[in-house]
Amino acid sequence: MTTATATDEAVRERVALDGAAEDGAAQDVAAPVETARAVPRVELRSLDTLWFQVAGTICNLACSHCFISCSPTNRTHDHLPLAEVRRYLAEAVELGVKEYYFTGGEPFLNPDMEAILEATLEVGPANVLTNGLLLDPDRCRRLAAMAEASPYSLDLRISLDGYDAESNDPIRGEGTFDRILAGAQASHEAGINPVMTVTEVHASNGTPEGRRKFIDLLRSLGIERPRLKILPVFQIGAEAGRSGAYETWQMLAEGDVPEGSWEHLQCSSCRMVTDQGVWVCPILVNEPEGRMGATLADTLDTYPLGHPACWTCHVHGVSCKT
Amino acid sequence: MSQRIPEDKKVRRRRHLSAKAVDKLKAHRGMATWGERLVPLGEFKSAVQSYGRELDEEEREAERRAYLEPRPDPTPV
Numbered sequence A: 001m002t003t004a005t006a007t008d009e010a011v012r013e014r015v016a017l018d019g020a021a022e023d024g025a026a027q028d029v030a031a032p033v034e035t036a037r038a039v040p041r042v043e044l045r046s047l048d049t050l051w052f053q054v055a056g057t058i059c060n061l062a063c064s065h066c067f068i069s070c071s072p073t074n075r076t077h078d079h080l081p082l083a084e085v086r087r088y089l090a091e092a093v094e095l096g097v098k099e100y101y102f103t104g105g106e107p108f109l110n111p112d113m114e115a116i117l118e119a120t121l122e123v124g125p126a127n128v129l130t131n132g133l134l135l136d137p138d139r140c141r142r143l144a145a146m147a148e149a150s151p152y153s154l155d156l157r158i159s160l161d162g163y164d165a166e167s168n169d170p171i172r173g174e175g176t177f178d179r180i181l182a183g184a185q186a187s188h189e190a191g192i193n194p195v196m197t198v199t200e201v202h203a204s205n206g207t208p209e210g211r212r213k214f215i216d217l218l219r220s221l222g223i224e225r226p227r228l229k230i231l232p233v234f235q236i237g238a239e240a241g242r243s244g245a246y247e248t249w250q251m252l253a254e255g256d257v258p259e260g261s262w263e264h265l266q267c268s269s270c271r272m273v274t275d276q277g278v279w280v281c282p283i284l285v286n287e288p289e290g291r292m293g294a295t296l297a298d299t300l301d302t303y304p305l306g307h308p309a310c311w312t313c314h315v316h317g318v319s320c321k322t
Numbered sequence B: 001m002s003q004r005i006p007e008d009k010k011v012r013r014r015r016h017l018s019a020k021a022v023d024k025l026k027a028h029r030g031m032a033t034w035g036e037r038l039v040p041l042g043e044f045k046s047a048v049q050s051y052g053r054e055l056d057e058e059e060r061e062a063e064r065r066a067y068l069e070p071r072p073d074p075t076p077v
Helices: A002-022 A082-095 A113-120 A137-149 A165-172 A176-190 A208-220 A238-243 A308-316 B007-016 B019-026 B041-049 B057-068
Strands: A049-053 A099-103 A126-130 A154-159 A195-199 A227-231 A270-274 A277-279 A291-293 B031-034 B037-040
Touching (some): A113 A126, A113 A137, A137 A176, A154 A176, A208 A227, B031 B041, B037 B041
Parallel strands (some): A049 A270, A099 A126, A126 A154, A154 A195, A195 A227
Antiparallel strands (some): B031 B037
């Protein structure tokens, strides 16, 4: 039972250093002030959602707000091969997982991706979080046929960060706005109505007026019933460099999340599979302390909300799922 | 006709990459992102191995059984 010990130790260390910083003694790293501050622990109520970091941190884009700094050369996490995914799917079925999500990096960079989706659609609904650049009409037709043949649904979530090239491209890369919309259109034309995922990288994105602009944009592509998901940004990874890292006060303390009232926290109902084991959630994959074990059975324990990103999840009620 | 690129052309091609593009390509070569820090990949991977429970097969089976056991439902009916 080493998980809780190692993770708790890391949390204590972080809290101790935060305490030292608040006391103006941040330089004295060798002798951190140990505080009694404890963090809430979240119980895994029901493993409903299983995520796969199927493309690792490898992406064909290098977005300036990416909370795990994905890029063409970031191999912090690598691709998950089909055989590995199958092993976790078998365990997930046994534990009653209800739905599956695939992310990266860019999932369609994984050469096994379509075979992985085929295997997943035999056991449950599948959702792919993609930047849309590799969604050409042929691939979309194949995906639609796969969904048609399955008793479960297949959803595509396509990321977009502005309702025009001027606001999107500085974040996601030159020329991406047009390519993302082409991907969304190909998906729609193949019969898969994509969920456009927008972060609040521009404050206006999440306002009623901002939402309206995204909806209008999607309607202009012929999508009659646009689907939109707005997410806050996490001030980690590349985003920390863009808009600043978390402040020391942005940490949860015991009592902030009363025991038993954690349904709004996705870590009470999800886990994340990577090439290096199973993590608590999709957000903390670049934090070694987010790792809970090698198999799903290793990760059925409670988890301490000791990372500043946990504060964002709690305050904003974030769920990465659709 | 040879498919090899003459040496001088190789150099010219390389020069076509902007300094910014080269920086981006090198950003993670052999490095991992640990939060906001760039650390050697090996350092990240060995840190990862120090976290998490590693149960043996028997313990895993016991965890699965305990997890799947029905929990008492306090809802009055």
